[in-house]
Amino acid sequence: MYQLNQYSQSWVPSANGSMFPVQNIPFGIFSDQQSRRACSRIGDYIVDLSKLADKNLFDKTGCNVDTLKGSVLNSFISQGKGVTGKFRLRLAEILDLQNENIFRDAVQDCLIPVEQCVLHLPLNIGDYTDFYSSREHATNVGIMFRDPANALLPNWLHLPVGYHGRASSIVVSGHKIKRPQGQIIPKEGEPPILAASRQVDFELEMAFVIGKENEMGNSIPLSEARDHIFGLMLFNDWSARDIQKWEYVPLGPFLAKNFASTVSPWIVTLEALDAFRVEGPVQSPKPLEYLTPEISRNFDIQLEVFLNDKLICESNTKYLYWSISQQLAHHTINGCNMKVGDLCASGTISGPDEKSYGSMLELCWKGTKPISMDDGSTRTFIQDGDNVTMKAFAKNDHYCIGFGECSGVII
Numbered sequence: 001m002y003q004l005n006q007y008s009q010s011w012v013p014s015a016n017g018s019m020f021p022v023q024n025i026p027f028g029i030f031s032d033q034q035s036r037r038a039c040s041r042i043g044d045y046i047v048d049l050s051k052l053a054d055k056n057l058f059d060k061t062g063c064n065v066d067t068l069k070g071s072v073l074n075s076f077i078s079q080g081k082g083v084t085g086k087f088r089l090r091l092a093e094i095l096d097l098q099n100e101n102i103f104r105d106a107v108q109d110c111l112i113p114v115e116q117c118v119l120h121l122p123l124n125i126g127d128y129t130d131f132y133s134s135r136e137h138a139t140n141v142g143i144m145f146r147d148p149a150n151a152l153l154p155n156w157l158h159l160p161v162g163y164h165g166r167a168s169s170i171v172v173s174g175h176k177i178k179r180p181q182g183q184i185i186p187k188e189g190e191p192p193i194l195a196a197s198r199q200v201d202f203e204l205e206m207a208f209v210i211g212k213e214n215e216m217g218n219s220i221p222l223s224e225a226r227d228h229i230f231g232l233m234l235f236n237d238w239s240a241r242d243i244q245k246w247e248y249v250p251l252g253p254f255l256a257k258n259f260a261s262t263v264s265p266w267i268v269t270l271e272a273l274d275a276f277r278v279e280g281p282v283q284s285p286k287p288l289e290y291l292t293p294e295i296s297r298n299f300d301i302q303l304e305v306f307l308n309d310k311l312i313c314e315s316n317t318k319y320l321y322w323s324i325s326q327q328l329a330h331h332t333i334n335g336c337n338m339k340v341g342d343l344c345a346s347g348t349i350s351g352p353d354e355k356s357y358g359s360m361l362e363l364c365w366k367g368t369k370p371i372s373m374d375d376g377s378t379r380t381f382i383q384d385g386d387n388v389t390m391k392a393f394a395k396n397d398h399y400c401i402g403f404g405e406c407s408g409v410i411i
């Protein structure tokens, strides 16, 4: 039986040492001259899965290959991890260097150089929830906008705070984002005006994809959360701080958040990330039993944000106080039913030091510490024409798992 391990290499030379080695095998949707269909990635190549599946190489995985011919991955994912996990391992086996003689000739014509392809939003996202799971971020925002002595609200250490966002405006990396207009208060004490937001910001987040439904009225226990989470995507929750500041009381974020969010094109599976599991921060007070976690609940995934090619933030998903399993267990504790393709984002991932803050709001501390750009200009928020690019990768001594870029220009 095939074993994928830390030493495995691919017969596709560009895979080895890249962000897309044989240990990654993420899933996405692409198009070339033909219509949209499912793909994976190995090194510098897109793997055309619908074409590959027609070669009868996946018969033993139980995968319905028709699910690879659709324009989104929902039906492929909904087959469950028993199928998709086997499919992923079989693909690794096919691309493994030790099997070059068996598969290379048959598979070669399913590899397309990545620059000849367009990557699309890989999911039909029915619902999108945004959490607020970084203690450092919640503390920073609390200090800036409320009370430094009581920066965290009383509920924060007891449950993963979140709100229901908008799925219709989630776009894949590369989409241009139009600066939103809305009600803002131009000066303290003045009445609101309708104007273009002057404080457009990014939020560095990681989102998880629901891969298995729960019936309405049933909860997903922490111990089963993993089975319901297909994989992770890098996520930018664009935010208009001036609109947010005026509108958010008392029901929370609304138009400041729903104009756009950007995701990376690849869904990286939990199986690819298992080698990077780490313990999360100590949780004190101890959460209620339904949220009491297993050990190693977080992932060591390095995160970077570039503003016009200047590296302005380095953070890590290991800082998250509430894990994705805890988020999902809490989301469904009331019987809320999740659907395949639903997306849950972590909330801004800030770390302990100033360079790890995951938003302009925190990096520039409410506009008081501008960032100097290479051309001599400064920024406190995002200007028209600015490009925000996020990158994520998990790395050990043997290989690196990348997410691709999550990039957008404000126009």
Ligand code: CA
Residues within 6 Å of the ligand: 130, 131, 203, 205, 237, 347, 348
């Ligand atoms: Ca957010």
